[in-house]
Amino acid sequence: ETGVTQSPTHLIKTRGQQVTLRCSSQSGHNTVSWYQQALGQGPQFIFQYYREEENGRGNFPPRFSGLQFPNYSSELNVNALELDDSALYLCASTLAGTGTKEYGYTFGSGTRLTVV
Amino acid sequence: GDSVTQMEGPVTLSEEAFLTINCTYTATGYPSLFWYVQYPGEGLQLLLKATKADDKGSNKGFEATYRKETTSFHLEKGSVQVSDSAVYFCALIANDYKLSFGAGTTVTVRA
Numbered sequence: 001e002t003g004v005t006q007s008p009t010h011l012i013k014t015r016g017q018q019v020t021l022r023c024s025s026q027s028g029h030n031t032v033s034w035y036q037q038a039l040g041q042g043p044q045f046i047f048q049y050y051r052e053e054e055n056g057r058g059n060f061p062p063r064f065s066g067l068q069f070p071n072y073s074s075e076l077n078v079n080a081l082e083l084d085d086s087a088l089y090l091c092a093s094t095l096a097g098t099g100t101k102e103y104g105y106t107f108g109s110g111t112r113l114t115v116v
Numbered sequence: 117g118d119s120v121t122q123m124e125g126p127v128t129l130s131e132e133a134f135l136t137i138n139c140t141y142t143a144t145g146y147p148s149l150f151w152y153v154q155y156p157g158e159g160l161q162l163l164l165k166a167t168k169a170d171d172k173g174s175n176k177g178f179e180a181t182y183r184k185e186t187t188s189f190h191l192e193k194g195s196v197q198v199s200d201s202a203v204y205f206c207a208l209i210a211n212d213y214k215l216s217f218g219a220g221t222t223v224t225v226r227a
Contacts, residue, residue: 006159031213033214033215035215041219041220042205042217042218042219042220043160043205043215043217045214045215045216048214056212056214088159090159090160092160092215094213096213100209100213101147101148101167101209101213102148102167103165104148104150104162104165104207104209104215105162105215106162107152107159107160107161107162108159109158109159110158110159
């Protein structure tokens with residue numbers, strides 16, 4: 001059973017640029033969530049995808065967008081990068097429904113994004 | 117809305133000391149409760165969980181009991197090691213099936 005893998009592990013971008021982060025969910029998981037973790041803080045929920053549709057969103061602007069693909073891999077896209085977007089971005093997957101509350105989410109190791 | 121409050125750190129202990137990290141929650145319905153651990157430079161790992169009242173989650177010497185009457189899920193370990201140095205997050209999943217995290221508690225264990 002594979003875990004959740006994210007790429008790249010580190011990334012440096014310039015303010016105003018666009019970035020795409022990638023995630024491969026754990027085998028059998030049909031739901032993926034993305035979190036932003038600023039330095040010294042807890043993870044903040046960005047959005048969640050189930051069966052390729054967004055089904056929940058946190059307090060993040062529309063320049064944060066995502067995609068989920070039929071093979072359950074997913075992307076997080078951020079446009080017009082700002083300095084405050086510098087953070088660890090975490091992808092997490094789960095099996096929707098009662099499986100979520102029973103087993104929780106499995107997290108990847110994250111992508112460290114630095115905006116300069 | 118759903119929320120988790122955990123004791124602020126940082127917490128610094130000597131090896132073999134007793135560790136407690138307090139966690140309380142507010143949620144609609146019947147949430148599942150989790151403790152995640154984050155080692156330096158890494159992502160989050162599930163440490164333990166409990167899905168109903170009076171359940172005790174345990175792993176690697178850590179324990180936490182789901183107390184519905186006090187809406188708490190305190191994490192304990194009887195004898196910590198240097199390798200337990202990490203950030204610990206209390207979290208819940210309620211009826212919206214989304215994880216809500218506490219702010220995290222940084223634990224440093226000294227040899």
